[in-house]
Amino acid sequence: MSKKEVIIAKNLQLKDLQKIIEGKILALKVPNYFSPKLYDDISKRLLTKKYEYYDYAKGVVRRYGFSFSETEKSKKNFKHYYSNSTSNIRIIRKIFAPYLSPIDKLRLELEEIWSAGALQENLHKDYKMFVGLCRVIEPHKEVLPHQDVIQWDSNNNKKALEIKSQLTVNVYLQVPKVGGELEIWDYQIKNKKEYEKLAKGSYGISRKIIPKPKIILKPKVGDLIIFNPQNLHCIKESDRKRITMSCFIGYRSKSKPLTYWS
Numbered sequence: 534m535s536k537k538e539v540i541i542a543k544n545l546q547l548k549d550l551q552k553i554i555e556g557k558i559l560a561l562k563v564p565n566y567f568s569p570k571l572y573d574d575i576s577k578r579l580l581t582k583k584y585e586y587y588d589y590a591k592g593v594v595r596r597y598g599f600s601f602s603e604t605e606k607s608k609k610n611f612k613h614y615y616s617n618s619t620s621n622i623r624i625i626r627k628i629f630a631p632y633l634s635p636i637d638k639l640r641l642e643l644e645e646i647w648s649a650g651a652l653q654e655n656l657h658k659d660y661k662m663f664v665g666l667c668r669v670i671e672p673h674k675e676v677l678p679h680q681d682v683i684q685w686d687s688n689n690n691k692k693a694l695e696i697k698s699q700l701t702v703n704v705y706l707q708v709p710k711v712g713g714e715l716e717i718w719d720y721q722i723k724n725k726k727e728y729e730k731l732a733k734g735s736y737g738i739s740r741k742i743i744p745k746p747k748i749i750l751k752p753k754v755g756d757l758i759i760f761n762p763q764n765l766h767c768i769k770e771s772d773r774k775r776i777t778m779s780c781f782i783g784y785r786s787k788s789k790p791l792t793y794w795s
Contacts, residue, residue, distance in 0.1 A: 539558065539560045540560075541564065559719060560759065561760070562750065567704060572707065575629060575706055579669075579706065580669070593670065597621075600666055601662060601686055601687075601795065614663065615660045615662075626665075635704035639702060639757075640793060650790045650791075651790055651792065662795070664780045666779050670771070672771060672772060673771070675770040677740075678718070678737055678743060680722065680766075682762075685725050699784075700761055700783075700784070702758075703715075703777045705758075705775075705776075705777055708775055709774075712772055713775045715749070715750045716748070717766045718743070718766065720764065721764050743765065746767075762781070780793050780795045
């Protein structure tokens with residue numbers, strides 16, 4: 534694994550964040566971003582909550598909170614997403630109390646290291662977006678190679694079109710001993726229609742029709758991993774539940790605030 538592919542750092546730093554934004558590296562990993570000693574208790578608390586499956590990944594990925602990617606084709610989901618945004622943030626924050634959740638920690642650090650600061654994304658006027666999704670991937674289930682593209686999810690919303698680079702953040706709360714690796718490719722399918730043609734009605738693309746991934750990462754409990762989700766990426770099946778807390782980061786320019794959402 535060359536340095537140009539993955540950087541492993543002791544903490545979140547501006548220079549490393551800029552390298553991902555500029556496409557100079559494929560991923561940034563910060564081990565022990567949140568104490569692994571706390572995750573056992575936090576994971577148990579999360580698993581007592583009522584989770585629902587993603588609309589497009591039933592039986593595979595459950596989530597606590599609501600993903601903006603599920604609002605594209607449903608007015609009901611759109612309304613639900615925004616009406617529960619703040620309450621879901623506060624409910625998840627209580628689960629981590631008295632500790633700072635990994636995403637709250639990230640939000641503070643982005644504000645500190647980025648000269649223009651960092652803000653909750655609000656693609657739609659007067660509505661702040663939810664941030665801090667918790668996900669559970671079921672045992673023996675694979676997340677297909679796919680891309681996360683905010684412009685596609687928002688039907689080319691005007692403010693979304695301003696986002697020049699999109700990053701994804703995952704903090705690992707429970708990881709399997711066998712499987713659960715994160716695979717990342719070094720290319721993107723730029724055209725939505727072309728992507729949908731290859732996906733054949735699914736959210737993802739069969740690995741049989743694409744080359745092998747560029748990098749494979751085996752996360753550990755407490756790891757923070759950041760990468761560009763507009764590159765193809767997937768998660769291999771595992772022998773137990775895999776639990777993460779996640780969000781996206783949007784970059785417009787060096788003089789504008791970073792934004793975050795889930």
